[in-house]
Amino acid sequence: MDYINLLKNNDLKVTPQRLIIVKELDTKGHMSIDDLYIALHSAFPSISLATIYKNINVMINKLFIQEVKIPNEKSVYELAKEEHAHALCVKCNAIMDMNLDVSKFIRKAETLSNYSLSKSSVIFSGICPTCQMS
Ligand SMILES: [Zn+2]
Ligand SMILES: [Zn+2]
Structure with missing residues (x-):
């Protein structure tokens, strides 16, 4: 999958953080904010949970990432696809x-x-x- 074009086609600025978020969600599927934090932290030691939240929410608003709400658990996120x-x-x-x-x-x-x-x-x-x- 072409992550750069995915972001561009959704009118989002391509940043290294966003690229990793999209790639992680594409290859691993369902990840919580905490999972993403762990995945991004080695490449971006100064990244904060708030930054990840902000990026996820921007991408949810563009409808290419969706939230999976799990009762009594933290939400996980995945790339949008057919209803399942x-x-x-x-x-x-x-x-x-x-x-x-x-x-x-x-x-x-x-x-x-x-x-x-x-x-x-x-x-x-x-x-x-x-x-x-x-
Ligand atoms: Zn099990
Ligand atoms: Zn799913």
Whole structure:
């Protein structure tokens, strides 16, 4: 993926910090602000959590990064892609993307609630395959 063009196409100034943030999110997926801080700290020892937050929020506003809100946990971030569901491991906090069609689910929810629903966030939690074996 061309991270420089990704930033440019979204009218963002290309900075070394932003490039690393985008690359980390692209290659590792779901990362919290703390994970990003650890990843950036070696290259930019003076970087602060506030700076990372600010950069993430700018990129969320441009809609190419999205926040995954996890109940009772810190949010993680990923590059925006098609709507998908997540499976969360409660032991090791691993998160997996699943291409699950939630449209039927949403229609059922609309019938039950009489709401007109536009957004959904589906997170399943349990034990991942690695933790099941240990
Ligand atoms: Zn696990
Ligand atoms: Zn995801």
